[in-house]
Amino acid sequence: xxxxxxxxxxxxxxxxxxxxxxxxxxWMKNQGIPDHEFDGRxxxxxxxxxxxxxxxxxxxxxxxxxxxxGISEAGGFPVEFPVFSNGESNLRPTAMLTRNLASMxxxxxxxxxxxxxxxxxxxxxxxxxxxxxxAASCDVPAIVVSGGPMLNGKLEGRDIGSGTAVWQLHExxxxxxxxxxxxxxxxxxxxxxxxxxxxMGTASTMACVAEALGVALPHNAAIPAVDARRYVLAQMSGxxxxxxxxxxxxxxxxxxxxxxxxxxxxxxxxxxSTNAVIHLKAIAGRIGVDLALEDWTRIxxxxxxxxxxxxxxxFLMEEFYYAGGLPAVLRRLGEAGLLPHPDAPTVNGRSxxxxxxxxxxxxxxxxxxxxxxxxxxxxxxILRGNLAPRGAVLKPSAATPxxxxxxxxxxxxxxxxxxxxxxxxxxxxxxxxxxxxxxxCGPRGYPGMAEVGNMGLPPKLLRQGxxxxxxxxxxxxxxxxxxxVVLHVAPEAAAGGPLAAVRDGDWIELDCEAGRLHLDIADxxxxxxxxxxxxxxxAAPAARGGYxxxxxxxxxxxxxxxxxxxxxxxxxxxxxxxxx
Ligand code: FES
Ligand code: MG
Numbered sequence: 001x002x003x004x005x006x007x008x009x010x011x012x013x014x015x016x017x018x019x020x021x022x023x024x025x026x027w028m029k030n031q032g033i034p035d036h037e038f039d040g041r042x043x044x045x046x047x048x049x050x051x052x053x054x055x056x057x058x059x060x061x062x063x064x065x066x067x068x069x070g071i072s073e074a075g076g077f078p079v080e081f082p083v084f085s086n087g088e089s090n091l092r093p094t095a096m097l098t099r100n101l102a103s104m105x106x107x108x109x110x111x112x113x114x115x116x117x118x119x120x121x122x123x124x125x126x127x128x129x130x131x132x133x134x135a136a137s138c139d140v141p142a143i144v145v146s147g148g149p150m151l152n153g154k155l156e157g158r159d160i161g162s163g164t165a166v167w168q169l170h171e172x173x174x175x176x177x178x179x180x181x182x183x184x185x186x187x188x189x190x191x192x193x194x195x196x197x198x199x200m201g202t203a204s205t206m207a208c209v210a211e212a213l214g215v216a217l218p219h220n221a222a223i224p225a226v227d228a229r230r231y232v233l234a235q236m237s238g239x240x241x242x243x244x245x246x247x248x249x250x251x252x253x254x255x256x257x258x259x260x261x262x263x264x265x266x267x268x269x270x271x272x273s274t275n276a277v278i279h280l281k282a283i284a285g286r287i288g289v290d291l292a293l294e295d296w297t298r299i300x301x302x303x304x305x306x307x308x309x310x311x312x313x314x315f316l317m318e319e320f321y322y323a324g325g326l327p328a329v330l331r332r333l334g335e336a337g338l339l340p341h342p343d344a345p346t347v348n349g350r351s352x353x354x355x356x357x358x359x360x361x362x363x364x365x366x367x368x369x370x371x372x373x374x375x376x377x378x379x380x381x382i383l384r385g386n387l388a389p390r391g392a393v394l395k396p397s398a399a400t401p402x403x404x405x406x407x408x409x410x411x412x413x414x415x416x417x418x419x420x421x422x423x424x425x426x427x428x429x430x431x432x433x434x435x436x437x438x439x440x441c442g443p444r445g446y447p448g449m450a451e452v453g454n455m456g457l458p459p460k461l462l463r464q465g466x467x468x469x470x471x472x473x474x475x476x477x478x479x480x481x482x483x484x485v486v487l488h489v490a491p492e493a494a495a496g497g498p499l500a501a502v503r504d505g506d507w508i509e510l511d512c513e514a515g516r517l518h519l520d521i522a523d524x525x526x527x528x529x530x531x532x533x534x535x536x537x538x539a540a541p542a543a544r545g546g547y548x549x550x551x552x553x554x555x556x557x558x559x560x561x562x563x564x565x566x567x568x569x570x571x572x573x574x575x576x577x578x579x580x
Pocket of ligand 1: 056125162201
């Protein structure tokens with residue numbers, strides 16, 4: 001590797017013996033930094049999404065301390081800085097609304113500051129893509145350190161999973177199987193340690209994605225947040241990124257098309273979240289890799305799901321780590337010839353395959369062998385048709401196999417409020433074969449494309465023992481959720497997509513095998529309905545101003561990753577002009 005230290009960005013702040021150098025150094029010295037630390041060593045930013053309002057990332061100050069030990073140990077100069085922290089559990093109307101905001105924060109903080117490389121401390125769902133998007137737009141050397149999952153949730157002596165337990169217990173409550181006291185009693189045990197959701201939800205999926213992309217050290221995804229080895233990994237990451245700064249090992253050398261193809265295959269093998277489809281597209285867009293929805297079909301379909309974790313399967317992230325974690329999965333894929341690009345480089349300077357070729361597996365129940373997969377074809381299913389000309393997605397591993405090919409009549413909700421108002425109505429004309437359709441929950445319509453796509457079933461059907469129905473919307477769903485749920489319909493209803501034209505009683509056909517989502521009305525009828533709708537005026541909501549206005553005006557559709565139109569692309573990390 002070439003020695004890039006001569007060209008370190010930070011030298012343009014702290015190097016010169018002049019008025020500007022004086023100012024940059026002097027103010028930093030108020031933190032107790034001695035002269036000799038301005039000797040040209042790499043300055044490593046620690047981009048911290050710590051916040052007590054993001055409970056999943058609330059332990060990040062401790063992680064940052066261990067990252068700093070690694071940076072200092074390797075001769076770097078650590079500088080920790082906060083960025084917008086979007087926590088999934090508290091932020092309304094949805095943390096997705098601010099993913100792009102956080103990415104802008106990260107990008108501008110890196111480019112405008114004396115930073116040569118960056119450690120991205122990410123955990124809760126949106127924080128991982130936001131940090132990778134921002135850093136990718138700068139193309140600096142970067143390494144992801146994830147916060148790690150919570151310990152297994154516990155309820156009455158058994159394990160329960162983050163999020164997944166909420167959906168299950170709430171259905172049981174509505175079906176009259178448990179009472180409110182039993183429902184609320186599960187709160188404390190479900191989230192009993194620091195860390196992110198312990199299911200294979202979006203946070204765990206994106207942590208696995210970071211590892212599969214090669215931008216995190218092996219085992220980054222699964223070590224529990226409170227396991228001492230998480231802090232060892234943090235220190236090792238800090239040490240490694242200093243070398244990356246010296247080598248000039250920037251993100252664009254890791255985040256190649258090959259890396260994204262590996263990640264798509266891995267997401268199928270772990271039964272990962274549908275949110276990853278959107279986030280991967282957005283990250284790829286920032287580094288100049290053009291992913292298409294069809295890449296998910298081409299690379300993902302046919303891949304067996306090996307990881308038996310909730311919501312698709314039985315176990316939780318703790319067991320996943322003890323069973324060998326992602327390296328064990330990568331090894332199994334690689335040995336079966338299912339790793340598309342084993343030679344893809346990673347942040348530690350070795351190839352993905354070199355990192356995992358000897359990785360042990362300790363539990364074939366948790367990480368299944370190829371001949372005993374959880375699901376033979378776990379790839380995320382991409383659907384198209386007159387109802388979703390620009391695509392929609394469905395996660396087969398979380399669905400009911402018998403419903404993957406289905407024809408039923410639409411029961412239409414105009415938006416989430418309409419759904420909430422009427423779903424409990426005993427006179428609602430709905431049966432188990434109906435298709436629940438919800439509009440106006442997409443990027444512009446909600447706004448922010450909330451995780452409301454896994455609409456709870458009508459209580460009267462739950463009491464009949466119905467557990468699943470086909471549901472279709474332009475929303476997303478939590479990675480911890482399950483069901484035969486068609487999501488991300490594009491274009492969304494609020495952008496004039498055909499979803500807006502669906503009426504009660506229309507026949508809808510879903511065929512996952514064929515990748516088809518069809519509204520069974522004549523083309524002329526569909527065109528006439530859409531024309532009537534567009535004459536009625538714009539469907540997207542009017543924001544009063546502020547960030548929501550910017551969002552609605554510039555957000556791209558789900559198939560484009562929901563980035564802002566003006567944020568797509570890599571703008572590099574050229575040092576801006578002086579501030580004085
Ligand atoms: Fe933060 Fe699930 S709510 S990871
Ligand atoms: Mg989530």
